Amino acid sequence: MEIFRQFAESGSQNGGLVEMLGIDWQMLLFQIVAFLVMLGLLAKFVYPWLIKSVDDRQKRIEDGLKSSEKAQAEAANAEKRIAKLLASANKEAGEIIAAAKAEASETLLATEEKSRQLADKITKTAREQIDNDILIAKNALHNEMVDLVITATEKVTSRIVTDKVNNDLVEKAVKEAKRN
């Protein structure tokens, strides 16, 4: 209540609401001019630089974002390229492996064929050798048998014959033997 009383007293003493509220036109004008001077100084020397710094910063951020998006797009493209290359490499590797397998198979077949031929050759040679050996053995056996026949004939006949008769007899015996 004291405040209201002072307010009322002040109003009645000074005579006007404007004066009571302390509104002074000179002061008001001074405040306006002072503010405008200050605003002019700040608008000239401060705000352009502050606005520029904020704009530059925003531009840097936007550029960074753009670069980031570009990098992401490039990374995605690179990934696609890598995937494509991997697929291509896999395909190529598959083809190489298939070709290698085919070649290996062919090589194996060729080797088997060669081995088989070699084995056949060895077998053939061995057979020929065996045949030869058999023939030699047969001849040796023939000679030995001839000697045995001669000896046996000598013992059986117990008579002495000439070499010519002897040989005729032997050959005759052999021919009979062969015939039998």
Added chain:
Amino acid sequence: MEYLAEIHLEIDIAAKPIFWLGNFGVTNAMLTGLVGGGLVLGALLYVGNMVRHKKYNRFVGLVQWVFEGLLKQIDEIIPDRKLARKITPLASTIFFLVMINYWLSVLPGLDTIKINGVPILRSPTADLNFVLALAAVTVVAIQMYATKYLGIFGNIGRYVRNPLKDPVGWFEGTLEIVGEFSRGGSLALRLFGNAFAGEILLLVITILTSYFAVVTLPIFIVFEMMIGFIQAYVFFVLTLIFTSLAVSHGEEHNHPQSDHSPVISTNAITEVMK
């Protein structure tokens, strides 16, 4: 209670002159305002110079951070980027000046250090001359921007319409004229009321809590600083909204569904008023 009864609290709505320069009385609010204005001017010139030379420190970073926030707000409220950049100096200066001057009211010595019985410390935001000056500059600036944006006749067309052809528009125009004065008055009186009440609040708390004021006063000082920030922000945002309203008026008829239609702006005003 006797202690309280003995107290005679003198509260002056008007700022009191400390000394006279001829017929011009230099008031306590004016002196504090000069200090506040000097602080703002000095700090911003320093920051501007540092930014210009690409030298940065924590203080420069803090001011830049605040300014960036203000600029973002301006860009959001003002539809035209070019106009937004033009109004930035006015709106930002109002914000910094009001906030710093409001904060000066919480300096120790409020109503205790006196010359010839007049306290030397009084926040200019608690002086009607200062707040009316700010409001007057704001209202005139808004009119200038509106004239530049809508043209002279376009701006006059907001207020003056033929009552025979468009009686509703004529009534609306009349309300607009009243609205311009009420907006200016509300800008000034809201700030004055808060600052003045804040100073009285600090005085009353000091007296009521006596020696405990060392404990209670800091709480209210922080509270007052927060109110100072809010009031500066409200003045700043209302300046932008009123400008946005003024320049978007012409588009109201052409593009009623535009993003910055007066309906949206009026809602924004209502939000700020709350």
